[in-house]
Amino acid sequence: MKKFKLLLVAAVMSLCTACSINASNDHIILGTQGSFFVGGTVKTAPGTYDTQQPLKSDGQTLHGDHAYVQYQIPVQPKENPLVFLHGAGQSARTWDTTPDGREGFATIFLRRHFATYLVDQPRRGRAGRSTVDETIKAVPDDQFWFDNFRMGQWPQYYPGSQFPQTASALEQFFRQMTPNTGAYDEQLIATDLAALMDKIGGGILVTHSQGGGPGWHAAIKSKHVRAIVAYEPGSGFVFPQGEAPEPLDTISPFGALGATSIPLNDFMQLTKMPIIIYYGDYIATKPSDNWAMDSWRVRLQMAQLFADCINRHGGDATVVHLPEQGIYGNSHFLFAEKNNVQLADMLESWLKAKGLDE
Amino acid sequence: MKKFKLLLVAAVMSLCTACSINASNDHIILGTQGSFFVGGTVKTAPGTYDTQQPLKSDGQTLHGDHAYVQYQIPVQPKENPLVFLHGAGQSARTWDTTPDGREGFATIFLRRHFATYLVDQPRRGRAGRSTVDETIKAVPDDQFWFDNFRMGQWPQYYPGSQFPQTASALEQFFRQMTPNTGAYDEQLIATDLAALMDKIGGGILVTHSQGGGPGWHAAIKSKHVRAIVAYEPGSGFVFPQGEAPEPLDTISPFGALGATSIPLNDFMQLTKMPIIIYYGDYIATKPSDNWAMDSWRVRLQMAQLFADCINRHGGDATVVHLPEQGIYGNSHFLFAEKNNVQLADMLESWLKAKGLDE
Numbered sequence: 001m002k003k004f005k006l007l008l009v010a011a012v013m014s015l016c017t018a019c020s021i022n023a024s025n026d027h028i029i030l031g032t033q034g035s036f037f038v039g040g041t042v043k044t045a046p047g048t049y050d051t052q053q054p055l056k057s058d059g060q061t062l063h064g065d066h067a068y069v070q071y072q073i074p075v076q077p078k079e080n081p082l083v084f085l086h087g088a089g090q091s092a093r094t095w096d097t098t099p100d101g102r103e104g105f106a107t108i109f110l111r112r113h114f115a116t117y118l119v120d121q122p123r124r125g126r127a128g129r130s131t132v133d134e135t136i137k138a139v140p141d142d143q144f145w146f147d148n149f150r151m152g153q154w155p156q157y158y159p160g161s162q163f164p165q166t167a168s169a170l171e172q173f174f175r176q177m178t179p180n181t182g183a184y185d186e187q188l189i190a191t192d193l194a195a196l197m198d199k200i201g202g203g204i205l206v207t208h209s210q211g212g213g214p215g216w217h218a219a220i221k222s223k224h225v226r227a228i229v230a231y232e233p234g235s236g237f238v239f240p241q242g243e244a245p246e247p248l249d250t251i252s253p254f255g256a257l258g259a260t261s262i263p264l265n266d267f268m269q270l271t272k273m274p275i276i277i278y279y280g281d282y283i284a285t286k287p288s289d290n291w292a293m294d295s296w297r298v299r300l301q302m303a304q305l306f307a308d309c310i311n312r313h314g315g316d317a318t319v320v321h322l323p324e325q326g327i328y329g330n331s332h333f334l335f336a337e338k339n340n341v342q343l344a345d346m347l348e349s350w351l352k353a354k355g356l357d358e
Numbered sequence: 359m360k361k362f363k364l365l366l367v368a369a370v371m372s373l374c375t376a377c378s379i380n381a382s383n384d385h386i387i388l389g390t391q392g393s394f395f396v397g398g399t400v401k402t403a404p405g406t407y408d409t410q411q412p413l414k415s416d417g418q419t420l421h422g423d424h425a426y427v428q429y430q431i432p433v434q435p436k437e438n439p440l441v442f443l444h445g446a447g448q449s450a451r452t453w454d455t456t457p458d459g460r461e462g463f464a465t466i467f468l469r470r471h472f473a474t475y476l477v478d479q480p481r482r483g484r485a486g487r488s489t490v491d492e493t494i495k496a497v498p499d500d501q502f503w504f505d506n507f508r509m510g511q512w513p514q515y516y517p518g519s520q521f522p523q524t525a526s527a528l529e530q531f532f533r534q535m536t537p538n539t540g541a542y543d544e545q546l547i548a549t550d551l552a553a554l555m556d557k558i559g560g561g562i563l564v565t566h567s568q569g570g571g572p573g574w575h576a577a578i579k580s581k582h583v584r585a586i587v588a589y590e591p592g593s594g595f596v597f598p599q600g601e602a603p604e605p606l607d608t609i610s611p612f613g614a615l616g617a618t619s620i621p622l623n624d625f626m627q628l629t630k631m632p633i634i635i636y637y638g639d640y641i642a643t644k645p646s647d648n649w650a651m652d653s654w655r656v657r658l659q660m661a662q663l664f665a666d667c668i669n670r671h672g673g674d675a676t677v678v679h680l681p682e683q684g685i686y687g688n689s690h691f692l693f694a695e696k697n698n699v700q701l702a703d704m705l706e707s708w709l710k711a712k713g714l715d716e
Contacts, residue, residue, distance in 0.1 A: 026389070027387050027388060027389060027433055028387070028388040028389075028390075028391065029385050029386070029387050029388075030385060030386040030387075030388065031384070031385060031386075032386075032461075032465075033386065033465060034454060034455035034459070034461065034462075034465065035451060035454045035455050036455060036459065036530060037529075037530055037533035037534065040533060043496065043498055044498060045497075045498040049501045049512060051501075051505050051511050051512060051649075052649075054501070054502040054505055054506070054611055054649070055499075055502065055611050057497050057498045057499060059501070060498035060499050060500055060501045060502065061498050061500045061501065061532070062496060062497070062498040062499065062500060063500060063529060063532035063533045063535075064496065064533075066533045068451065070454075075385055091483075091484040091486075092484070093393060093426065093484050096392060096393045096428075097392035097393050097394060101392070101394065103390075103392065104392075107390075107391060107392065120484070124486075125449075125483055125484045125486065125536075126449040126450070126451050126478070126483045126484060126534075126536055127533075127536070128449075128482075128483065128486070128536035128537050128539070129533060129535050129536055129537065130494065130496055130537075131496050132496050133493070133494060133495050133496050134493075134494045135491070135492075135493045135494075136488065136491060136492045136493075136494070136539055136540075137491050138401065138420060138422065138488055138489050138490050138491050138540070139403075139415050139420065140401055140402060140403040140415045140418035140419050140420040141413075141415060141418050141420065142418055142419045142420060142421060143407045143409075143412070143417070143418045143419065144412040144413065144418065147409050147412055148412070153409050154407060154409060171395075171421060172394060172395055174419070174421035175395035175398060175421045175422075175424045175485075175487060176395065176484075177421075177487050178483075178484055178485070178486035178487055178539075179486050179487065179488075179539055181486070181494055181536075181537055181539060182494075182496070253412055253413050291409075291410075291412070
């Protein structure tokens with residue numbers, strides 16, 4: 001008996017060493033993590049650099065317009081990493097912790113064994129070095145964003161809102177806005193994003209809001225985008241030349257929503273991968289005197305026209321309007337709200353259905 | 359026999375479930391990770407917000423001037439987390455991956471079971487929302503920084519430089535510069551940093567370069583700074599009123615290096631914790647016609663005067679000039695160079711000696 005007890009203890013001890021103690025299903029086990037810059041250009045001032053006159057720009061360079069990418073690779077990663085691009089006025093923080101301090105999509109999917117790549121687009125966040133000048137005005141506009149993002153009509157939340165309704169969460173949310181440090185440039189973002197996809201050998205692109213536009217172009221520029229998941233793309237929808245719809249009228253202060261015409265050959269690239277587009281709640285189904293609900297009405301409508309066009313050309317695009325699936329209360333930041341695990345489950349199910357969850 | 363073999367197998371299987379398979383010493387095992395904003399202010403425009411006029415700032419707020427903090431908590435964390443603050447023109451990227459793609463101090467110390475908090479200071483990086491306007495000029499100055507940071511005299515590296523000398527590493531390094539999105543404000547940074555220390559209940563503050571200045575003030579404002587590790591502080595040295603040295607002359611384009619006078623009571627706070635200050639190589643010991651070597655000559659000299667003053671008042675401050683320890687070739691970004699593991703070992707030994715490695 002004693003001998004076998006000792007054997008048991010020895011086996012347990014050696015196993016613990018191999019496993020490294022204390023890792024459990026509650027833990028995140030990473031192989032590696034880090035960050036890098038990708039894409040960008042170099043601006044060179046005329047002349048010759050003189051180290052005795054170092055404050056003169058003559059002959060000096062400026063490396064700018066790159067994207068910043070933070071990555072985490074879990075043990076036993078799935079084949080396709082997730083590449084996350086934020087929207088207007090945001091950084092990679094969009095995908096990180098939720099405003100009420102819970103894990104966001106980045107960590108949720110990391111726990112589900114997806115490698116994650118979080119992008120700060122060129123001229124934003126930690127990719128702030130721009131090749132063009134910029135003036136930033138500190139203009140108060142929190143309430144505009146609250147209304148536009150459909151948390152409610154300031155200062156009231158919409159009934160049933162999934163946004164975490166504490167003062168602290170709202171404060172954290174407002175503080176995650178961060179400005180452009182150079183003019184917004186959709187093609188520049190798309191170019192850097194395509195370079196990222198080429199560098200990592202492919203992945204699933206997850207975009208939010210304004211990020212939708214550069215997302216489509218990145219998938220046209222790189223052959224390594226295996227799927228696109230777009231949360232509430234708000235502009236930049238592309239159509240083949242001759243097929244773009246007329247601008248859609250709305251009372252939104254952004255004005256009528258136009259479509260972008262691109263060569264058919266480019267557009268056809270978007271038929272080669274599955275695409276899913278999600279929208280939340282509080283979107284009007286007919287013209288509304290609530291400007292935010294009306295603004296998103298035409299955005300949802302344009303997304304449907306876009307998906308129809310892709311499918312007409314042989315592609316696979318789906319628009320999901322969450323209330324039609326019985327999921328109510330989500331704002332423009334749906335993936336960071338109280339039901340974000342439910343929305344992550346939805347996305348994972350879709351990835352599984354498309355064979356991208358392996 | 360058979361019974362005991364079964365028992366053994368069962369024990370091993372149940373242990374594997376508890377351990378989660380495949381975790382090893384090569385892996386990073388996290389309990390949790392995330393980010394938050396801390397500190398900051400709210401600027402409010404006069405008037406009343408009207409949702410029908412959402413582009414007018416009347417009555418709207420702007421949440422700005424906060425710091426952004428990314429954190430990672432390993433399993434079995436040591437008692438004292440490390441809080442990292444970058445220097446001028448940098449973001450938390452400073453502490454992340456090295457320019458040549460290896461793990462930087464953040465991940466190195468995470469693997470060594472320190473919880474890590476990486477700060478983007480207010481008006482920088484992902485904490486870009488500022489309460490004041492800013493104009494950013496895209497002026498080429500890479501070569502100035504190369505010289506000032508003592509990688510060499512452009513385009514030559516100094517002989518024996520520890521900076522990873524590949525074109526790719528230098529490009530990554532240049533791209534990690536990112537601009538202020540509002541005026542640099544040492545007290546604002548110190549206030550946010552102190553709020554962070556209070557929020558997390560204390561830790562070891564690790565600063566770089568310009569971050570040294572707000573670091574001293576954060577330790578004065580918060581009782582929760584347990585130690586300060588300053589890599590090449592370049593300015594902002596504080597002395598009790600009546601004890602500040604005269605400005606130190608140098609041919610540096612930054613001009614003579616002054617000292618800041620503060621009340622003795624405030625200064626005394628800096629005597630209550632161990633402080634270590636590291637400088638790398640290529641620093642002149644007497645006036646030099648190499649402006650960068652001369653600039654850092656007076657900075658190292660001021661650091662020694664600062665440490666002497668702390669020790670005179672009963673504190674525990676040490677200045678380490680690496681070449682005097684037989685470690686050669688390090689630039690201003692010493693902790694991210696080829697010998698960064700050696701420098702991490704040095705820091706860990708110091709923490710251990712001070713009882714802060716438990």
